[in-house]
Amino acid sequence: MKIAIIGTGYVGLVSGICLASKGHSVKCFDKNTEIVNQLTSGVCHIYENGLNDLLVSSAENISFGILCDETENQLVAFDAVIVAVGTPTVDGKTDLSQIGEVAKMMGRLIKSTDKYISLIIKSTVVPGTTDTFVKNIIEDESCKKLGHFGLGMNPEFLREGNAVDDFLSPDRIVLGYEDEATLDILREMYRPWDCQKVELNSRSAEMMKYVNNTLLATLISSVNEYANIAREIGNIDFQQVMYGVHLDNRWSPLMEDGTKLFPKIIDYLKPGCGYGGSCFPKDVKALSALAEEMLIPPKIIDAVIAVNDEQPNYMIKMLEHKVKDLSDKRVLILGLAFKPETDDVRESVSLKLINLLSEKVSSLSAHDPVAIENAKKQISQSVNVNYIDDWQAAVGNTDILIIATNWMIYKSIDNLASSLTEQIIFDTRSLLDSNLFNPSNYLSVLTKK
Ligand code: NAD
Numbered sequence: 119m120k121i122a123i124i125g126t127g128y129v130g131l132v133s134g135i136c137l138a139s140k141g142h143s144v145k146c147f148d149k150n151t152e153i154v155n156q157l158t159s160g161v162c163h164i165y166e167n168g169l170n171d172l173l174v175s176s177a178e179n180i181s182f183g184i185l186c187d188e189t190e191n192q193l194v195a196f197d198a199v200i201v202a203v204g205t206p207t208v209d210g211k212t213d214l215s216q217i218g219e220v221a222k223m224m225g226r227l228i229k230s231t232d233k234y235i236s237l238i239i240k241s242t243v244v245p246g247t248t249d250t251f252v253k254n255i256i257e258d259e260s261c262k263k264l265g266h267f268g269l270g271m272n273p274e275f276l277r278e279g280n281a282v283d284d285f286l287s288p289d290r291i292v293l294g295y296e297d298e299a300t301l302d303i304l305r306e307m308y309r310p311w312d313c314q315k316v317e318l319n320s321r322s323a324e325m326m327k328y329v330n331n332t333l334l335a336t337l338i339s340s341v342n343e344y345a346n347i348a349r350e351i352g353n354i355d356f357q358q359v360m361y362g363v364h365l366d367n368r369w370s371p372l373m374e375d376g377t378k379l380f381p382k383i384i385d386y387l388k389p390g391c392g393y394g395g396s397c398f399p400k401d402v403k404a405l406s407a408l409a410e411e412m413l414i415p416p417k418i419i420d421a422v423i424a425v426n427d428e429q430p431n432y433m434i435k436m437l438e439h440k441v442k443d444l445s446d447k448r449v450l451i452l453g454l455a456f457k458p459e460t461d462d463v464r465e466s467v468s469l470k471l472i473n474l475l476s477e478k479v480s481s482l483s484a485h486d487p488v489a490i491e492n493a494k495k496q497i498s499q500s501v502n503v504n505y506i507d508d509w510q511a512a513v514g515n516t517d518i519l520i521i522a523t524n525w526m527i528y529k530s531i532d533n534l535a536s537s538l539t540e541q542i543i544f545d546t547r548s549l550l551d552s553n554l555f556n557p558s559n560y561l562s563v564l565t566k567k
Pocket of ligand 1: 128129203243
């Protein structure tokens, strides 16, 4: 099948390369010339495990192009056009301007041809976007009704850091559609995938994505709030508390052979410094705004947001309780990406900690294996951060070491535990083995106050 992808960021690029690896003929378009040039030279512009190798091995099935007024008529050559442009939250609401721009362009294209082309929205959009907002724009621009063109909604559930595996071996594939011909196209597109496929209308597909992300964010905020309460009560072993909670068969089923199955959901039931990234923060806010529009007070959703917004402040409060005076302290932040195995720093808690600490400490250094360049673009010039390559060498010259992203390379700090007697280790991700450290200089959300 000939597939075009509009928007070649994290989702568009991973989708394009993975679809090409299954034998489809794919062309990824972006309006950013720099991105397109880099990809055309065979190098991915994002860091994602295994992605570059898959690009090289699928090279004969994939190409890249710039999308602009002069090139948009190239899209007529494709059976399906997948849209993976950004849908940021602006003033708490989803900004659909990038989707609107693409819909307008597709309307012009559909007007100019008799060919049936199916537009499939992969970007995360609020329920009703595909069957109303997008459909209306295309119909107005093309002066043609749905049926002369197709519409679908295929939400993406990949997790950055594990994106290639998630795309190639998904838990399920969601095929949202507004016309039967689009459903046929989606079935054909994902024929090489042997997993459960859910077929439903586009607004149900859109809703599924929001419920999925908001429910996971709810677990994270809930557990963070419980952990904070436990710390303030004092003398509570919250790690043991949660271990006991996880043993509930409804979280961790007992297998026939008597062993316990600890499913991935347990990872969302561990306290930390809060959620970040390009999806959870914006998607949870978008669902809240949508609820308000529907006159449903989003009480739980807003509480999830409020707890998460507060969590970095609570981290600083914990540190100040331990250290008292931060003003003469040299701080080393380990990890800038919002999670390990990605260079994405959007809404990274690490950057929030840097902003909160910048006025309070004597100096700030930061390390990340792949995300430094992206972080430099996000952190204000007025915040003085010394970005370092050799974090191990810097450990000796620091007073406070903060693990902000649980990259596995930082796990090697366990081996330094006996020599790190002068530094405070603040393990916001509970990555290290706390038993190896002296409680007087080790701090995590799981340590007692
Ligand atoms: P991104 O910012 O990395 O990529 C978007 C790309 O679209 C950019 O490269 C931009 O230049 C391009 N673009 C914008 N308008 C364009 C136009 N008119 N023509 C051509 N190109 C255009 O965003 P992303 O992280 O890939 O997210 C894309 C969508 O997927 C969002 O709706 C997001 O919520 C959703 N999503 C993201 C993830 C994730 O982990 N990143 C996971 C699931 C869903």
